[in-house]
Amino acid sequence: MGTVSFRDHIRWGSDPASEPTSTLVLTSPGHYFVDIRVFKTALAHQSGETAPNTGVTPHLARENLDWAIGGTSASTQRSLPDGTHVSHSVFTHWVDSRTKEPEKATDEGDMLPQPDGTTLETGRMVNPATGVETDYEELWRDGAPEHVPALAQWTVLRIQDDSLQKRGMFVQLGQYAQAVLRVGDFFTAERWVWNSSQSKWVGTFRIGDDEAFPLDDLIPASQEVHHAGEEIEAWSGIWSVLEASG
Numbered sequence: 376m377g378t379v380s381f382r383d384h385i386r387w388g389s390d391p392a393s394e395p396t397s398t399l400v401l402t403s404p405g406h407y408f409v410d411i412r413v414f415k416t417a418l419a420h421q422s423g424e425t426a427p428n429t430g431v432t433p434h435l436a437r438e439n440l441d442w443a444i445g446g447t448s449a450s451t452q453r454s455l456p457d458g459t460h461v462s463h464s465v466f467t468h469w470v471d472s473r474t475k476e477p478e479k480a481t482d483e484g485d486m487l488p489q490p491d492g493t494t495l496e497t498g499r500m501v502n503p504a505t506g507v508e509t510d511y512e513e514l515w516r517d518g519a520p521e522h523v524p525a526l527a528q529w530t531v532l533r534i535q536d537d538s539l540q541k542r543g544m545f546v547q548l549g550q551y552a553q554a555v556l557r558v559g560d561f562f563t564a565e566r567w568v569w570n571s572s573q574s575k576w577v578g579t580f581r582i583g584d585d586e587a588f589p590l591d592d593l594i595p596a597s598q599e600v601h602h603a604g605e606e607i608e609a610w611s612g613i614w615s616v617l618e619a620s621g
Contacts, residue, residue: 432578520549
């Protein structure tokens with residue numbers, strides 16, 4: 376049914392491990408993913424303004440977004456010099472909040488299972504705080520997507536219009552959904568969680584440029600029966616169904 380992954384910490388080089396963001400990655404059975412990382416300070420600042428009974432999704436400024444990515448992942452097994460066998464994962468970026476040329480992004484790491492059930496990812500990438508390629512580690516904790524009778528088990532949508540420099544991806548997996556969209560220089564990302572007591576989706580945040588399209592009209596797709604190859608019309612354009620399961 377795919378994986379729901381929460382990041383518990385990141386460490387750059389010999390720096391102390393920390394977790395400055397709320398990071399959630401949704402990966403479909405077909406290995407499409409949406410990864411959104413929002414600074415916790417922004418969410419804490421908004422906590423008194425979310426007004427859960429109003430149905431209004433908090434809108435955060437783009438500078439509160441650490442990173443947001445949509446793309447595909449692939450894993451292979453490889454042996455380390457000490458003989459340890461690990462899973463090596465490569466993440467191919469298709470839309471990226473940090474660049475308009477996502478194909479040039481390098482994103483890969485070794486995944487080492489830990490005794491407590493978490494996964495330690497290690498590799499090298501550019502530290503955005505320094506601009507220097509640095510060894511890093513990230514600790515990931517997987518959660519089980521819940522089967523919600525009112526929802527599809529998973530839904531994956533994608534939009535592309537090269538004439539407008541438009542690319543976007545939406546992944547819903549059980550009780551979670553996330554979407555990212557770039558149109559030229561404008562970028563937006565959104566996260567939703569299913570509220571079982573109210574039987575509805577609740578927006579956790581919308582983050583990005585004021586001029587960017589809202590994406591909440593994609594959410595009804597998770598409550599309908601769709602098939603790969605279909606198209607869905609939204610404010611932001613025509614989205615293609617890549618994966619869906621009732």
